[in-house]
Amino acid sequence: MPSETYGKFVSLTKDYAIAGQIGGLLGWDQETCMPEKGAADRSNQLAFIAGIEHERQTSAELGNLLDKLEQEADEDVVVATNVRETRREYDRAIRVPTDLVKEIARVTSLAQDAWRKARAESNFALFVPTLERLLDLKRQVADKIGWKTEPFDALMDEYEPGTKAADVQVVFDRLKTKLVPFVAAIKDAPRRPDLSILKRPCPIEQQKAFTRRVLEAMQFDFKAGRVDTSTHPFCSGATPNDVRLTSRYFEDYFPASLFGLMHEGGHGLYEQGLDAAHVGTPMGSSVSLGIHESQSRLWENQVGRSRAFWERFYGEFQAAFASMADVPLDDFYFAINNVKPSFIRVEADEVTYGLHIMLRFAIERPMIAGTLAVRDIPEKWNALSQELLGITPSNDAEGCLQDIHWAFGMYGYFPTYQLGNLYSAQFFAAAKRAMPGLEDQIRRGELAPLREWLRENIHRHGKRYRAPELAKLVTGSTLADEPYMEYLEAKYKPLYGI
Template identity: 35%
Template sequence: MAKTNKIYDTKLMELKELVRKIEYLKYTLNSLVYWDKITNMPEKGLEYRSQVMAYLSGELYKLFSDKKLRSCVSFFEGRKDNEKYVDSMVKRIKRNYSYVSSIPVKEYTQYITLIANAERQWEEAKRAKDFNKFAPYLEKIVDSFKAFAEYWGYEENPYDALIGYYEEGVTVKQIDSLAEELKLFVIELLSKIKGSGIYIEDNLFDIYIEKEQQKRLSEELLKNIGFDFSAGRLDEGMHPTTLASSPNDVRIITTYNDNDIRVGLFNTLHEGGKGIYEQTINSDLMGTMLAEVSSFGLEEGQARIYENIIGRSKGFWTSFYKTLQEICPQMSELSEDKFFRGINKVQPSLIRNDADELTYILHIIIRYEIEKDLINNKIKVSELPRVWNDKYKEYLGVEPKGDDEGVLQDIHWAAGYFGYFPSYFLANLTSAQFVAAMERQIGSVNELLSEGKLDLIHKWMADNVHSHGAIYSPTELIEKATGEKLESKYFVNYLQNKYFEVYQLNKN
């Protein structure tokens, strides 16, 4: 990576040193401090922890606003003698500091404090099943993001600015088109499934499994797919997530349900997909801002591969079902075939994280539409419970009985993840497209899974996606790994093949 030009080398060392300081703060604040807050911190620690997080955010703001950093970036920007990673590093740094430094520092630190307190209020409101306890905080969060959209800028729709934070170049116009297309596809396939005459029992998983058993099972699942416990750990929290301080320190948080083993299984597989992505990033990229996932959508795509394409496949359970029954003997009377059909049962539900693979996209569309309307002043925060319930009744035919299973079910808004849900659109598409490319190169994924060869799948993902970190943009990485631009056909074909088999539909 070294250059022969002495001035160039000196400037590059200076830039990396500045970036390393940013990473120290960024990963400590967003990963380690946040992980402790949502897993171990006692209730009374919130006020002081909020002050600490606000202070660290202010210091991070200062580093991103440093004139030395801007000077170094300017030195390398547009140079023809840069290596690819240097160009990528400069672009990544500019993208980060433009988002942070465009917000007035006082406003930014106030927002961090707001988020730190809002998450606890969300937890309390969810336990109380009372949206009104959280609404005042959400109103301030929504107002913050309306202001951020103006600071960040947009061409057509203020919500474009928020989507762009997570997925560069993606717009409301694109997502609207995709949402309508997927909505029509899901509705048509749902209609065929309802008319199939195939009935999958509702109570297959009404089996009490102790939490300790489920924790052991989650650990075995993660080991099986390639998660390295010497470079990571598994914990329990209110909401599943994955937090990385470096490729060698990745924290997975999952949830369990004593009366439904699927909750822990698929939350763990989902987060496990993210975890092995984070762990397999080339550690040499630390200190360049590139030892990160290329985008949130691509990370979610990896999660969907392990949760659904692998985790709900017949092949995976051919090799792993015996282990599940050994750890959870309560499942010994449920046959492997019934288990496979049961985990692929299509039935509209209230909770996004518990949704079947097919109707899941409707949960995302609902959240996307609500966020877009909030930012565009078409609905008010006070109207959310009614709007949420109406959309669930219209799209999925189900209606929440309480706010805990309705508008309060996700932590995203309390944590400040406005504009994140469109990433799930890209996630579903990229997951299927990557697997299709993989199969062209190393053979049937289902056969590899049935033979227990997850190491080959992991290696393909590591070589083609994970190890590159953020050197390539999502668009570049998709084309590099699959040989073509992002297409919807692979996801549609995957769903059709899956559910035509499960529900014995006529392909004609």
Template identity: 35%
Template sequence: MDKLERFKEIEKEINYLKHATALMNWDMETITPEGAKEKLSDAITYFSTKCFELITSDELFELVTALSEKEEFDKLDDVMKFDIKTYREDLEKSRRVPTDFYQEYIKTITTSSIAWPKAKRASDFSLYEKPLTDTIEAVKKMQKIQNPDKEVYDSLIDDYEKGMTAAEIDRVFGELREELVPLLEKILEKPQPDHSKFTMTIPAHKQAELCKFLVEYMGMDMDRFAQSESEHPFTTNMNSDDIRITNHYHENDVIQPIFSAIHEGGHALFEQHVDSKLSGTSGGTINLMGLHESQSRFYENILGRNINFWKPIWPKVLEIVPELSSVTLEEFVREINHVQNSFIRTEADELTYCLHVILRYEIERKLFNGEVEVKDLPKLWDDKMEELLHIRPSNDAEGILQDMHWSDGSFGYFPSYLLGSIYDGMFLEAMEKELGSIDDILANGEIAKISEWLKVNIHQYGSTRTSSEVLEEVCGQKLSAAPLIRYFKEKYTKVYNL
């Protein structure tokens, strides 16, 4: 068989195995009975191992090596050139990993993923200390095997945002810290909105209906979309024709699920808008998490916290959730832009959110530099919270146990959230140069124009361009926190009459 056709055949089989594993992971986080999770964990380990064995097989390596030769490579179209190049880079790393260790690694991660929600529900870090310790050691070992010549934490960052380094993150996070801390202090001195109006109880099924409406309004093709409920909201894609999000509903807090839906909807739109010619290839798998988070946070914050996003749809919102009729649109928008020091990252306002991410970033750096032990994490977390936000968690659930990311080994992911916001400041300025004021576009109910701009300039390319390449091509400049700082200062000077 022709080398390229055989490569495509194996790649298809790899995608089938990944699809099966993704479905099982989705099931694990949503509807799997507690008593069935251990057996499902075994199945996930089995299919993941089979996929790993295929990815690291001698046959695939030989095919990729042959197709990488100049004479063969030059015959490929651009999609396959990217695919082969990516496989070559990944194979060089993955083939260093022994199969027995990989199987052990997956089992460790899955065990940790099961332990975390139990510990969170009990608000008891001691229940999670050993699984987390095992996960950290497994991640360190994996990175040392795959990237023996790199610092472990830089390798982890590069896994989620190719080309990014801790030094670059230190630079832009430092720019933000310097400007946002005094801005936050000014805001907190001002009168704050009356939160008591938002203590109404709204049934979970109404919240789910509202969230589904909002995602469709953003531009989601609902024939290729599903939503469910989980402990922690997330997005997963089987392929661009099967995108799924989850949410976690709080009957006494409708705002948090609303913005979780908009956030996850931004992720889902990115996945759904990838050009179909990239489907099933490396280019169609978006592994640039900073860029991915930029899209979710653009919809959540730049658009979703703008009063003009809500003006065209406010009557429909009240139709679905009449309990909100007790507040005006202006009161609602003031509440969703309420800046306050709070414990939970996913519920934080867009300004203090920056500090939540910096907290996690600094702890991860210490973990992987050997400066702190796992048993000391709860106190370190609480101390950092007090240092950055001047509040101290009263229990583990609102402190160290609130996020799912460490449970599945996603160290190096947290910086992506703040990098995404920094990218957003740059994208906003580029978008308004081309389309005009987003206030006017949103007020006219033309959010489709914004989604189309994002699709044409960012989404359709999947991961075929690095984030730095996207910034240079779309914004004409290198990474800078200055546009986001301008956005924050202009917005909150108006909101709080500074």
């Protein structure tokens, strides 16, 4: 029986979580509905609700309740999880002085302008002073929060609690020795897909209808969610009862909406699969960005780019899009699995994507530690690009200036993308072991059992386990590169005849 103190504590966390839900909805509206003149007012509204959330999240009352609950040391798993994870968030929030938070908000706002200008002129030097200032401030944040091995850990902890840079490095190093030669082999393979297939005209209304059909097959609950259009696709989940996906649509490039929505739909299933009874507490929240990304990648790639999936859905796809009528399934399947090293991360295929992340990780660690001078980033970037991808950017815009993340003040964020890829392969391999008929189910379009397995093993636990622990529990191993490489090899070796 949870104590009265705990009841009070939960009502406080649920209270400020509501502010977060409202902020999420305002953000969704800004990207999907808000008329253009509404931007300045919206910015005030977002600042207002973020202020309320912060004020309540860092209240002395909450701190006192946490102190008391830690003395009570309740062994109930829900209580223990909620106290442990709220303590973590509380400490992160109160350790950073308000003045520092405000200064970072001010500088990131300037940094975005500086980044846009630098990228437009493809001149990293224009971004250097602001980036140096921002790194200095983020190092102060890391110091305030505290770290053992390196400041990077304190920053990455915001996105991937409990995972350390050194652990990631071990896996990335192993992966590199396998992935680089694998990509090289594909590059030299004699076979290449016909990519013109992907550019055949597909009317947008039909894209909307077909992707809805796919999301329904994935068991995305449209009574607890919806799909809208935005410039940049995202998933915004206020609560498990209201999960909103967005996509963009190009008549002459259907993969943007198709795989975009399977990806966002994977995020959405995670949000819908959280335990509604625990909304507003860590037990009703997702584990980490890496685990979240594993869900989107699993549906986008392990399912959406599999031959089994298309054996069931390709007939419907051809029926929906007349221009695809004469394209054989094998050609289609090859085209949606094209692998080719390229400069821009967001356009990368599932094989080379990880190399883009390893490149960033190799720059971010010394950059944040201060052992890599900011002005030396372009040279280092280009060298790494050659080493990992076998190509060298011809300018900063297609190199070290391509991502806005650093200007947003997001450091230690990039690795989570590749953690998502690695975890997705671990989870999918575990699902196949647990359900020997899984691939046949997918081949029949029966996606409910997979969704149930993910919900049962991952979603419903909320933050009960941190990422490495969850992976160990569900797959038998913490972060690992083997299932990922096995997945890639099993799929791409036959495709490319290597």
